[in-house]
Amino acid sequence: MIENAVTEAQGGVDSAEGPVSHRLHPLTLLINFIGLLPSVGFALVALTWSNFDKALDAGFLWLAPLIIPLIFAIPMFFTWLAWSRFSYTVGAEDLRIQSGVLSRNNRSIPYERIQDVNVEQKLIARFLGLAKVKIETGGSGGDEDSLDAVSLLEAERLRDIIRDRKAGLIAGTGSQTDAVEGVADEEDSTPVFAMNNTRVFVAGLFDFSFILLALLGAAAQNLDFLLPGEVFDPRYWAGLWMDQEFVNGLSFGTRVLGILGAIGSLVFIGVASGVIRTFVREYGFRLDRVKAGFRRRRGLFTLTDMVMPIQRVQAAIIKTGPIRERFGWYHLKFQSLASDVGGESDHSAAPCAKPDEIEPIMEETGIRNAAPELIFDNVDSAMWWRDALILALALAAIAWALSHFLHPAFFALILLWIPVTASMILNWRRHRYALTKDQLFVHTGWWSRKLTILPLRKIQSVDLEQSPLDHPLNLATLTIGVAGGSALTPLKINHIDYQRAMDLRLNLLGPSSGLISTAKQH
Incomplete structure (x- = not known):
């Protein structure tokens, strides 16, 4: 019955006479109404705290049955008006979207400009059998267009037709039966x-x-009225622990247990947060190999269904950590030209996998993992000792100033140099690189370990930089430009010999690559 309503509301499939305009599902109005409830509730609270109650006491009680329904009816009317004026048409060469009540907007999106089509289902939409179609055209605005609520069958049909017409596999007919059969084949894969x-x-x-x-x-700041006293007031607890008489009244064992309890509570909250966040994001994770690339579905409250074309993969990233690596767990990501659903910079392909599970996925992209016999080159030790020396001088100056003007105990700040320097040494030991005839391998990080595997054909630019501190040591840093991924964390090889950096840059670019190469000195 629901499917019949969907077909009727959306105008059926494309006919022989030409493309047919479709509307969003009628249940879009219900979803929008649920979304209006917080705003309506806020309006009712605002009326309660205003002079509205005095007007009721003054004899205007008959206004209540009129005003309260109007608070719901007015926004719903405009929501219905916007829904009734919104339509989309799947043409032979483009997707056309018409919207707007007073000012009409007719947008045409050629299929060749569409980079990705993703399907997303939030919790309420999943109960209603609806989905949101996100259309990315590669512009600066990210997901430039979306169809907020269509049936899941229609969402999958749109995704398959747009993908096939973009690839030139069909000539613009795009029957709904073919699209549904294609989805069924993917479901059974x-x-x-x-x-x-x-x-x-x-x-x-x-x-x-x-x-x-x-x-x-955040709850402590907003729900402090639920408990008596100052339980949710952090200033109360800070003042209590700074009370010398109170602290002296505790036994040594109680103090140790209190410190261990506080540390244990933080660890428990951190682990619980990670488990909850991972379940919400990765629940039901499934990666399929389909005709266009990798199809990934995941999510507890919001189910996302996206397809990542293999030809858009730029690099492979294998992430792990000292504890995770000891148990043999790794996280495989792909740096792609398109941003991932949810704003992630890289596409997650295997969040928690063993090495033998990662290999088949990487083979599909043509990117090979590092062979056991591959020899990695280390960077210069100045990466840690130069920064450690600067840190020691800075901490010594700060500690002396604070201990001289405030309290001698602040001189203990100099002890921070030990763990920070130890972290610098560990990061230096993990920062390595290797170059084969067609791939670059770069290891970074000690606690957050990352191996980036970059095919040389995907390199767009190579920048050689020297800071004022690099000149005396004859060192340089190489920054490799790759399309896609996060611009905040570019791929770098830090603190290598200048001549070595020059030779590596030539090998990365190749004699006839025509790529961009720059050298910067500061």
Whole structure:
């Protein structure tokens, strides 16, 4: 019955006479109404705290049955008006979207400009059998267009037709039957990688986060009226622990248990936050190999269904950590020309996988993992000792100033040099690189370990930089430009000999690559 309503509301499929205009599903109005409830509730609260109650006491009680329905009716009327004036048409060469009530907007999106089509289902939409279609055209605005609520069948039909017409596999007919059969074939396919609930839980154990602590802090600020006294007031607890008589009244064992309890609570909150966040994001994770590339589905409250074309993959990223690596768990990501659903810079392909599970996925992209016999080159040790020397001088100056003007105990700040320097040494030992005839391998990080595997044909630019501190040591840094991914974390090889950097840059670019090469000196 629902499918019949969908077909009637959306005008059916394209006919022989030409493309047919479609509307969003009628249940879009229900979803929008649910979304209006918080705003309507806020309006009712605002009326309660205004002079509205005095007007009722003055004899205008008959206004209540009129005003309260109007608060709901007015926004719903404009929502219905916008829905009735919104339509889309799947043409032979483009997708056309018409919207606007007073000012009409007719947007035409050629298929060759569309980079990605993703399907997303939030919790309420999943119960109603609806989905949101996100259309990315590669512009600066990211997902420039979207169809907020269509049936899941229609969303999959749109995704397959746009993808096929972009690839030139069909000539503009795009029957709904063919699209549904294609989706059915993908549903029956064997996943390249999948995670059950146990695997998702293991992945969450390594995804340490303090997001739950932030939520508890926000609740403490807004719900302090629920408990008596100053339980949610951090200033109360800070003043209590700074009270010398109170602290002296505690036994040594109580103080140690208090410190261990505080540390244990933070660790528990961090682990619990990671598990909860991972379950919400990765629940039901499944990666399939389909005709266009990799199809990934995941999500507990918001189910996302996206296809990543293999030809758009620029690099492979294998992430791990000292504890995760000891248990043999790795996270495979692909740096792609398109941003991932949810704003992630890289596409997650296997969040918690063993090496033998990663290999088949990488083979599909033509990117090879590092061979056991591959020899990596280390960078110069100045990466740690130069920064450690600067840190020692800065900490000594700060500690002397604070201990001289405030309290002698501040001189203990100099002890921070030990763990920070130890971290610098570990990061230096992990920062390595290797070059084969067609791929570049770069290891970075000690705690957050990352191996970036970049095919040489994907390199867009190579910048050689020298800072004022690099000149005396004859060092340089190479920054490799790659399309896609996060611009905040470019691929770099730090602190290598200048001549060595020059030779490596030539090898990366190749004699006839025609890529951009720059040298910067500061």
